[in-house]
Amino acid sequence: MTAPALLEDAAFGADPGRWPLPAAQTPQQRWLRAVAAGGQGRYGAALAELDRLGRQRTGGPLPSLARSTRASLWRQLGWHDRARGLDGQALALAGSAAEPVADALIGLAADALGVGRFAASARALQRAAPPVADSGSARLPVRLAWVSAELAMVRGDGADAIGHAERAVALAAALPSARHGVKSRVVLAAARCAGGDLDASRREADAVLADAGRLGLVPLQWAAACLLADIGSDERSRADLVALRDHCAQTVIRRGGVWRTR
Template sequence: MNDDLQAIAFGSRPGSAITPMRSRGGETAIDSWMRAVAAGARGHYAAASAELDRADRSTADPAVRSLAYSTRASHLRQAGRHARARRHDGEALWWATGEATDAVARAAVLDALIGLAADSLGSARFDLADRLLARCEIVLAGMDDGEPWIWTGRLRLRHLWVRTESALYRGEAHRARTAMLERVELLDACPSVRHRIKTDLIAAAASAATGATAEAAQVAIECADAARTHGQLPLEWAATSLLVGIGTTAQGDEDLIDSEARLRRELNARGGGFTPV
């Protein structure tokens, strides 16, 4: 794998410019997938889609094709399009079906299952989401944490996110906040600035749900600032949206509402499908 791309997509340099694509023979499908992840993290959804097309065309590896479909689903889910995302996650699981003989294949299975669980939450199918998360635990139990974080710790963190969201969707705020206590250990091994920001943002949402709005607002402000610093526009929008929902920050509510609308328009200009336009 390309170390520069890995640092941008899943590491310490998410705000760095994505390097120009190498010659056709010098870059793997995994590299194209990481380019798509990095582009999507910056809200460049159209560019990410083109990279995923390139990854899909350049490989017959079912695990990589599965990762590409899961990534497409993630970009749709960020815009609240859970039904469309579910179709892509289902395709991802189809490609990942079979004996997961290596870390990448196991990660593909987990990305698909976790994505399907998140899609189910978005369509209020809470019991299905919990069953899918339980299936994930079986795969996670057999995971070798000696493998690269992209294929191990990243999935443990995503699983925690969706478990927490499941509790929030059910109105079980204290269970959500308790679940997020697990993040401390998981973040110790996390090299990804982007994943750290998102984890803190979900923790802020759990705090807000328990009534700790001042604490939640402060963390959300820090998340928005960090996302802005690192060019992670979707996370900046998500943090701003949470602040709008909390409505108890030092910044004026009207300014927050204007900021949320401006960020959403920018995401749509980059190929997102956020509504209202």
């Protein structure tokens, strides 16, 4: 497999845990390296790639997508206000191109959700739906379903959350991206918890915890461990889950992530 193909496979394919990654030869490959590193919780490496990308002259959707990616990295660490500014920049740079517009709007919806601005989040999701449809991208409907499920959860609508999460799982199954599949199942486990089906939530979270670990997706492993530490597991003790959760958090810190503490 060529270096560009390996980078694509790590960012949006079957091998999201590959490390080290091949060196980037083009701006697009640099973005792929950032996406792949972020999925592994290597936030320092991902942000460094985006810094290098920002110093290169690039056209098309890449400057906008790079800012959306940077926003996503900060949002995963709890910095929703910081992410909001970056997603705003991404939207301004997107022009009329459907894919970066949709990415930026979905990001803005997630940013608003993270600071409790639920009405603003819903408006951003509504604005995102047409460019998602126009983009022809297979990954964007999955992202839209994730944030729609998360918004339904915080609003206390478990049934709606499960519906969006199940749609994300079905859509992700048609993608080559293992990371999108695992993230969709994490969202589904959380949605089933919000809907009151703790047994189904445990089963899903136990399975996805193992898959996230096998694939090297530390942030998603952390998310599944957090959920199971709260609701219990059929396979692990709470002490083991807390230890795993803390180990994942420390791994992220060693890899350059800075958690926001509330």
